[in-house]
Amino acid sequence: MKNKFYVTTPIYYVNDVPHIGHAYTTIAADVLARFYRIRGYDVFFLTGLDEHGQKVQQAAAKAGIDPQTHCDRLMPAFKNLWATLNISLDAFIRTTDKPHQAIVQRCLQSLYDKDLIYQAEYTGWYCTFDERFWTEKDVENGQCPDCRRPVEQVSERNYFFRMSRYQQPLIDHIKSHPEFIRPESRRNEVLGFLQKPLEDLSISRPKSRLSWGVELPFDRDCVTYVWFDALVNYLSALEYLGRTTDATKFWPASVHLVGKDILTTHAVYWSTMLMGMGRPLPESIFAHGWWTVDGEKMSKSRGNVVAPNAMVEQFGVDAFRYFLLREVPFGQDGDFSHSAFESRYNAELANDLGNLVSRSLTMLGNFSNNLVPAMDQKSQTDLDRELAQTASNLFPAIDKHLANLEFNRALETILGLVQLANQYIDKTAPWTLAKDPAQDARLKTVLFHLAEVLRFLTLAIYPFIPTTAEAMRTRLGMTVSFDQALLANLPVWGDYAYTGETTKGTSLFPKNLPKKPTGQAAESSAASTASPKKAVKDKKDNSIPSGGEPGLPPADQIGIEDFMKVQLKVAKILHAERIPKSDKLLKLQVDIGTERRQIVAGIGKKYTPEELPGRTIVVVANLKPAKLMGVESQGMVLAAGDKDVVSLLFLPDDAPPGTKVK
Numbered sequence: 001m002k003n004k005f006y007v008t009t010p011i012y013y014v015n016d017v018p019h020i021g022h023a024y025t026t027i028a029a030d031v032l033a034r035f036y037r038i039r040g041y042d043v044f045f046l047t048g049l050d051e052h053g054q055k056v057q058q059a060a061a062k063a064g065i066d067p068q069t070h071c072d073r074l075m076p077a078f079k080n081l082w083a084t085l086n087i088s089l090d091a092f093i094r095t096t097d098k099p100h101q102a103i104v105q106r107c108l109q110s111l112y113d114k115d116l117i118y119q120a121e122y123t124g125w126y127c128t129f130d131e132r133f134w135t136e137k138d139v140e141n142g143q144c145p146d147c148r149r150p151v152e153q154v155s156e157r158n159y160f161f162r163m164s165r166y167q168q169p170l171i172d173h174i175k176s177h178p179e180f181i182r183p184e185s186r187r188n189e190v191l192g193f194l195q196k197p198l199e200d201l202s203i204s205r206p207k208s209r210l211s212w213g214v215e216l217p218f219d220r221d222c223v224t225y226v227w228f229d230a231l232v233n234y235l236s237a238l239e240y241l242g243r244t245t246d247a248t249k250f251w252p253a254s255v256h257l258v259g260k261d262i263l264t265t266h267a268v269y270w271s272t273m274l275m276g277m278g279r280p281l282p283e284s285i286f287a288h289g290w291w292t293v294d295g296e297k298m299s300k301s302r303g304n305v306v307a308p309n310a311m312v313e314q315f316g317v318d319a320f321r322y323f324l325l326r327e328v329p330f331g332q333d334g335d336f337s338h339s340a341f342e343s344r345y346n347a348e349l350a351n352d353l354g355n356l357v358s359r360s361l362t363m364l365g366n367f368s369n370n371l372v373p374a375m376d377q378k379s380q381t382d383l384d385r386e387l388a389q390t391a392s393n394l395f396p397a398i399d400k401h402l403a404n405l406e407f408n409r410a411l412e413t414i415l416g417l418v419q420l421a422n423q424y425i426d427k428t429a430p431w432t433l434a435k436d437p438a439q440d441a442r443l444k445t446v447l448f449h450l451a452e453v454l455r456f457l458t459l460a461i462y463p464f465i466p467t468t469a470e471a472m473r474t475r476l477g478m479t480v481s482f483d484q485a486l487l488a489n490l491p492v493w494g495d496y497a498y499t500g501e502t503t504k505g506t507s508l509f510p511k512n513l514p515k516k517p518t519g520q521a522a523e524s525s526a527a528s529t530a531s532p533k534k535a536v537k538d539k540k541d542n543s544i545p546s547g548g549e550p551g552l553p554p555a556d557q558i559g560i561e562d563f564m565k566v567q568l569k570v571a572k573i574l575h576a577e578r579i580p581k582s583d584k585l586l587k588l589q590v591d592i593g594t595e596r597r598q599i600v601a602g603i604g605k606k607y608t609p610e611e612l613p614g615r616t617i618v619v620v621a622n623l624k625p626a627k628l629m630g631v632e633s634q635g636m637v638l639a640a641g642d643k644d645v646v647s648l649l650f651l652p653d654d655a656p657p658g659t660k661v662k
């Protein structure tokens with residue numbers, strides 16, 4: 001084992017209905033947990049529920065049940081969602097767990113014994129909703145500055161933790177540990193907060209006002225303030241939910257993931273509590289941003305709450321995981337919209353990744369009997385070397401990005417390799433090689449490279465989209481398991497012995513997605529599907545479109561709107577000449593009705609410059625200009641031929657130049 005990695009989410013408030021925000025934090029933690037596990041780290045991944053406090057007590061009273069029953073009823077919504085989202089948690093803690101409560105009491109007692117907790121009369125403005133006091137200067141017009149509900153003046157004897165004592169040590173720690181609070185903007189916010197005098201923290205509530213909580217060990221008439229109880233979960237779980245009897249092994253935490261709204265609670269309350277207990281501080285607290293929906297704040301009253309279960313049902317779990325981490329840099333606020341989701345899905349998952357996997361496995365099937373051939377060193381080209389080099393750079397880049405919690409940049413790097421691999425296929429054109437027995441060694445080398453790039457991608461995407469990775473692993477015939485530390489040593493290109501058979505399978509990301517569900521996406525209880533419900537059946541992936549390239553998968557089918565983007569026009573050839581030093585390229589001057597164009601065409605082996613002027617052909621008129629052997633080409637001619645040009649597409653000579661071809 002290299003090292004340990006301990007990642008936590010906040011424990012979520014049991015009264016909440018799990019929404020995109022909960023899913024976001026938990027998926028991010030899951031990606032880290034999975035990544036460090038296959039990197040060979042000993043990982044502990046903790047999430048859970050905060051079940052104490054006034055709101056739970058009130059909701060239970062309203063429902064006419066005791067608070068514990070209330071919690072027990074709500075808990076499965078979270079546990080089921082984590083199962084649906086493939087969250088590989090190691091432990092699920094509930095603050096009503098008896099061992100947790102005992103540990104909270106032990107922590108309180110130790111602070112009390114050290115005289116770090118004292119009793120005092122306190123008068124202040126109390127917000128019932130937020131369960132906290134505000135000082136005179138915080139309150140505006142008798143309202144809570146946080147939630148704008150009316151506050152009431154309450155006077156009570158409470159216990160206080162001497163938080164003020166740790167103000168300077170905390171400032172020093174933050175300043176000397178740049179990684180402690182991330183991102184940097186949040187770190188500066190906390191330092192700004194700490195410029196004001198830090199007051200002692202009230203850590204008790206009289207039972208007369210709140211009974212649903214952990215009883216203070218030194219005063220039976222009080223319960224513990226919910227935050228003090230909740231924060232201790234990060235330590236208590238290691239004692240009674242850990243895989244090891246050594247509770248100190250995983251402490252300090254590698255990273256606490258929190259929403260930006262609870263950063264102060266973690267960076268200040270939790271840190272000073274730990275200082276008081278004489279425990280090391282976590283290595284890092286990372287505050288991520290919030291999601292809006294179509295530019296608006298998510299709220300029940302607006303009816304725009306994004307229900308994770310509904311998203312998973314519609315798009316599949318991996319697409320949902322992918323989108324959340326791909327769309328927005330972790331740490332910044334993000335906006336969720338169905339159109340953004342669908343465009344990422346179609347462009348990056350269906351077209352780029354799905355298509356690459358489908359094309360590659362089809363060709364391994366068609367040209368190599370579902371076996372990954374060995375590479376022929378002598379037939380290697382620069383294209384192969386570029387692909388191998390880019391793939392070899394992938395994991396060091398992911399290492400760096402994930403250490404910085406830059407999930408989007410890691411995915412961007414992975415996508416870069418996917419796109420390069422698709423270009424590699426286009427450039428090497430294996431379907432052409434397959435027709436020429438003399439190219440057999442070259443074909444094998446290309447197919448081997450495709451298998452290798454899929455293997456690298458399978459390992460790279462696993463933490464993010466594990467279901468897809470598992471499907472790719474199986475289809476590639478890889479006989480390894482993700483339970484192994486597959487990336488303990490970074491993979492070496494060409495180093496893997498393929499023994500299994502490859503299989504093509506169905507589309508990983510079917511293109512025709514069901515439309516947005518109508519009405520508000522209410523939380524369905526436990527619907528769990530690994531793949532999207534398909535509006536259309538998977539097309540038969542083994543068929544080869546007639547006249548198309550063998551190995552061209554249905555994912556490459558286009559709609560009429562795509563075809564209409566290509567402007568085809570009738571053109572008359574005015575002049576033709578050879579491009580020096582090329583036996584293939586001819587430079588044509590053509591009339592396309594509205595203007596004259598210069599087009600460089602690879603037709604020099606079939607046609608002489610003399611026979612072309614006066615002929616009428618078809619050109620692509622809206623192709624971006626490109627340079628071929630230094631000569632600008634402002635379009636493309638249409639011709640038939642798989643490898644060598646068989647014939648230009650000639651039209652009768654009376655077709656007027658500029659006429660649309662459709």
Ligand SMILES: [Zn+2]
Pocket residue numbers: 127128129130144145146147148149
């Ligand atoms: Zn409030």
